[in-house]
Amino acid sequence: MLKLNVNNEVSRLREVVLGTAEKNGPTPKVEACYDPKSIEHILAGTYPQEVDMIREMSEVERVFEKYDVKVYRPEVIQDCNQIFSRDIAFVIDDIMIEANILPHREAEVxxxxxxxxxxxxxxxxxxxxxxxVEGGDVMPWNDYVFVGTYSGEDYSNFITARTNMDAVIALQELFPNKTIKSFELRKSNTNPRENxxxxxxxxxxxxxxxxILHKxxxxxxxxxxxxxxFFGQENIFEITKEEMYQMYSNxxxxxxxxxxxxxxFTRLNTWLKKQxxxxxxxxxxxxxxxxxxLRCTTLPLIRD
Known part of the structure; x- marks a missing residue:
């Protein structure tokens, strides 16, 4: 049996699921996409190739090996994007919660x-x-769980809205000793710099x-x-709209x-080293x- 343990985002990692780009399939059609940045790259002819994504993920796996982290990979499904393992489940304390993901991504789970x-x-x-709920919106932080959400009446119009207030309420009931702190996020189906x-x-x-924060x-x-x-202004690295687009916070x-x-991420990495x-x-x-x-492609199972 796996004895799960994740109380926050930074305790020493021992076991993790890293997604896979194996058999990722051909470049998807625009109508099959569920985020505006992928659409942008499909239209520009710059959508990533499977071989390049496999190579990048292998680099991360090597880092985990260097730090003696046990790595699990999803079982490979033909022509299925399985890169973002954070979406499909998450761990809080010793409990694993299966994400209620976009319906056509059920196979990933x-x-x-x-x-x-x-x-x-x-x-x-x-x-x-x-x-x-998807794991990218859920961050255990000791006595808190930070949760990104969207509660607008037009929720169903946004394929980019992934976590609703029903999930926030359910998590509070599941973890009565923690404070579930929700944050309303800006959503756009068409502009990745506003999403x-x-x-x-x-x-x-x-x-x-x-x-790291982006206002x-x-x-x-x-x-x-x-x-x-909560963190103190002096402890925050505020990223620009362009840096958010490049995924500096991830x-x-x-x-x-x-x-x-x-x-x-030169500006960020320089700051991190200075800290x-x-x-x-x-x-x-x-x-x-x-x-x-990086956070999106990883699903921590055990931290010290």
Whole structure:
């Protein structure tokens, strides 16, 4: 049996699911896409190739091996995009919660059944069908769980709206001893620079009390300001709209002082090193063309 444990985003990582680009399939048609950045690259003829994405993900796997992290991969499904393992499930404390994902992505969830089945039955949760939630919107942070959401009446019009208030309420009931703190995110089906697909596209808490933030990703200034007060202005790296588009906030912490980041994130990586972090720089720009990056492709199972 797997004894899961994830209390926050930065404790020392021991076991993780890393997505896969194997048998990813041909470039999708525009109407099959579920984020505006992928559409942009399809129309421009710059959508990432399978061979490049496999190579990039292998670089991340090498970093995990360097830090003695056990890596699981989803079972490969022919012609299926299985890169973003964060979307399909998430762990809070010792409980694994299956995400209620976009309907046509159901196969991705079953690709990790072999892991799900290693978790004690009383530690596996499937939320009611009205609770929409994806792991990119859910961040355990000790006594808190930060959750990105969208509660507008036009929710159903946004394929980019992935987590609803029903899920926020269900998580609060599931974890009564934690504060589930929700944040309304800015959504756009057509403009990737105005779309925070998930909370980790505009916010990421780091070790040493630091955090990455993008103000425009939040619909509610008060909620953004709450995070600024929570972490302290002096501890925040505020990213620009262009940096959010490049997925600067979507780095991944192996521990309190080790972060995997994209090698082209010069401004961020320089700042992180000045703060005393070890930065493992990897090529991930091709993956990033699908509006997801390092946090999106990883599903932590066990942290110390």
């Amino acid at each position: 079953h690709a990790i059944d072999y892991i799900w089945n290693q978790v004690a039955p009383d530690k596996r949760i499937i939320l009611p069908p009205e609770c929409h 925070a697909l998930h909370l980790d596209c505009c916010f990421n808490p780091l070790g040493k009390g630091k955090a 425009n990703g939040f619909l509610n200034t008060d909620e953004y300001n709450w995070l600024v007060r 780095v991944f912490s192996i521990s309190d002082d080790v972060i995997i980041s994209e090698r082209n 005393g972090f070890i930065v493992e720089e990897v090529p991930y720009a091709e993956i990033g063309k699908q509006e997801g990056l």
